Amino acid sequence: MDRKTTLHDRQELCGMALFSNLTPQTLESIFLASRVNEVVNHAVIFGAGQSADDIFAVLSGQVQIYRGTDVKNAVLFVVRSGEVFGLRSALTTGLYTETAEAVSNGRILRIPASTFRAAVKSDPHFAEAVIHALSQRLQSVSDQFERIQLMPTVQRLASYLINFAPGNGDAYEIRLPFEKKLIARYLGMGPESFSRAMKKLKEHGLSCKGRNVHIRNPETLRALCRDYDLTP
Amino acid sequence: MDRKTTLHDRQELCGMALFSNLTPQTLESIFLASRVNEVVNHAVIFGAGQSADDIFAVLSGQVQIYRGTDVKNAVLFVVRSGEVFGLRSALTTGLYTETAEAVSNGRILRIPASTFRAAVKSDPHFAEAVIHALSQRLQSVSDQFERIQLMPTVQRLASYLINFAPGNGDAYEIRLPFEKKLIARYLGMGPESFSRAMKKLKEHGLSCKGRNVHIRNPETLRALCRDYDLTP
DNA sequence: CGCCTGTTTGACCATTGTCAAGGTGGGTGG
């Protein structure tokens, strides 16, 4: 369930934005106090209401953070490899207010909150990095909120697909990173609505075979998102 | 439009959670660099996309922070007297990503972002206070998101009204702090839906005359919110 | 007293969730 950290884990830890500018002592203290968990897809890492004793860093895989219940929920954000979660809970309230669920197999570093808080106090550079991380998180939750409250389903999906676009305006093909069911949840809709939204997008030059999506004309999609009812 | 800070302003500044544990020098530098604005109801303090050159502290009055347009928007949170806003934008991106609009007459302290950032770097206690403020903000935006995505309108209103409840479970009477139109916006619904939601609540022991609301049985409302479709 | 704005109400409509059923595809075991 739980094992000691290895040097390889440590390398990955250093590579993360939040931990890259630490003093060696601070890094060492965090590293020594931490443990590594292997998680399988769909594993619940913590649930709302539990005591927030740890801060987590994703070494590999992805984790979804949501409010609400298993069956009906609102996804706040998805944590990818190299990012942390549980940060706010462990810094302030002492209780997790959301649920963290692995959406792929992965490896998670578990850092005791007390160690983490001590590090924040002792290392001003670290405090700054934490400020940065919290800001980004606030930003992305706000973005998510805006998308879901103001955009209709079709535009939500379109804007999701556009995130994968290459720099140039060319056509491109992607493989969806998750089951459609899961992406639907992230986009705040049921799987049926997702499917119908995809169908609508096919009328705008897009084909989709299984998990592979081909976007013929990215600019069309972008235009779709831009003029979501500004004048309702 | 804009005037120098007075000693009275300074007193208020010290009283704010974010600024209460500063070193005298830090406080002084912030105080000296800041200006005070009088704002009238509905005044836009900054808009999305503008360069984020200042962080604001509310000395009196209230300010709504939202995404989207004037006519269709999503309110992220409401800033009350003694709190700050523009924090995240001025700390990171350099551009405001939301709009700040006064929802009452008020006095706003404007702190240059550069001064603020310098203070964060130089004073570890201040950095900690900023971490705390950002955490709270993240928490309240997440709460807002959850309410709006997961709760139907009636429950949203109920939970709003319950926030004003006194500690004991007794009946209580409040005066709504804003026009109903504005509260409706905050709760993510139109004024009509707000009105209808209020009507529904009248069936659960609640009376409402103008802006005065009398809650006969708070526990009933609380129950209403608790069992919002956990098993849809 | 009268305007202007906020509020209520009713009728209607659009979007999305829900339920049910059928299709598809990939992996497993015979």
Next chain:
DNA sequence: CCACCCACCTTGACAATGGTCAAACAGGCG
């Protein structure tokens, strides 16, 4: 290697929530 099975996905019909439009109403401030 094939067939089956299960989970995922799609589709259709339907219901419900909430938004929209329009009109009546109320209340505060000149």
